[in-house]
Amino acid sequence: xxxxxxxxxxxxxxxxxANLPCNHSTISGNEYVYWYRQIHSQGPQYIIHGLKNNxxxxxASLIITEDRKSSTLILPHATLRDTAVYYCIVRVEGTNxxxxxxxxxxxxxxxxx
Amino acid sequence: xxxVTQTPRHLVMGMTNKKSLKCExxxxxxxxxxxxxxxxxxLELMFVYNFKxxxxxxxxxxxxxxxxxxSSHLFxxxxxxxxxxxxxxxxxxxxxRGVADTQYFGPGTRLTVx
Numbered sequence: 001x002x003x004x005x006x007x008x009x010x011x012x013x014x015x016x017x018a019n020l021p022c023n024h025s026t027i028s029g030n031e032y033v034y035w036y037r038q039i040h041s042q043g044p045q046y047i048i049h050g051l052k053n054n055x056x057x058x059x060a061s062l063i064i065t066e067d068r069k070s071s072t073l074i075l076p077h078a079t080l081r082d083t084a085v086y087y088c089i090v091r092v093e094g095t096n097x098x099x100x101x102x103x104x105x106x107x108x109x110x111x112x113x
Numbered sequence: 114x115x116x117v118t119q120t121p122r123h124l125v126m127g128m129t130n131k132k133s134l135k136c137e138x139x140x141x142x143x144x145x146x147x148x149x150x151x152x153x154x155x156l157e158l159m160f161v162y163n164f165k166x167x168x169x170x171x172x173x174x175x176x177x178x179x180x181x182x183x184s185s186h187l188f189x190x191x192x193x194x195x196x197x198x199x200x201x202x203x204x205x206x207x208x209x210r211g212v213a214d215t216q217y218f219g220p221g222t223r224l225t226v227x
Contacts, residue, residue, distance in 0.1 A: 034215075041201070041221075041223070042220055042221070043115070043117075043203050043205075043218030043219050043220050043221050044156070044203070044205075044218045045115070045218065046215050046216065046217060046218075049215065087156075101158065101216065102155075102158075103155045103156035104155055105155055
């Protein structure tokens, strides 16, 4: 089972900031939060990841709460090309100390013109 | 372009056919993965290879047979598939299996089993 909870869908106006929430209340101290997105009929695309500190790259910003139980992905100026399913993923440590990536259902983000 | 290519992009096969999916990564990575994405279901990890050695098989039926001849290439051999195996098959690679290794995905092969 995925260890994250995301809203199934969200709308955002073009040009505005899109803020996608994710709950991961059972996250462990050494688990990272990753965000991927999948545009229709394409492979998932890596966006950003973080452990404790907030992170920013050319695509997005990741805000992680101090208790690490939730995070928010921010797309600062959403465009129509940002319409996709966004996956928030917490790395799970497997039985052989090999971590797994488990994708949940994600948030379907619609950017409205 | 993510540096991971997959061929073919689309494949239609009968239940008695044998076919293979190919994945190639140009990123110098050492870990490669096969995922299955069925309609309206989350992405499912199938196989993991790390330095050409299979490290994970998530209870995948034997009609799916992976092969990793080197760190840059990964194959998925298919035989006697069922219609419910129709899905998008995604390949990914990462630097090495371990914590915080970012996975880069290919575009996928859309498989239809008749």
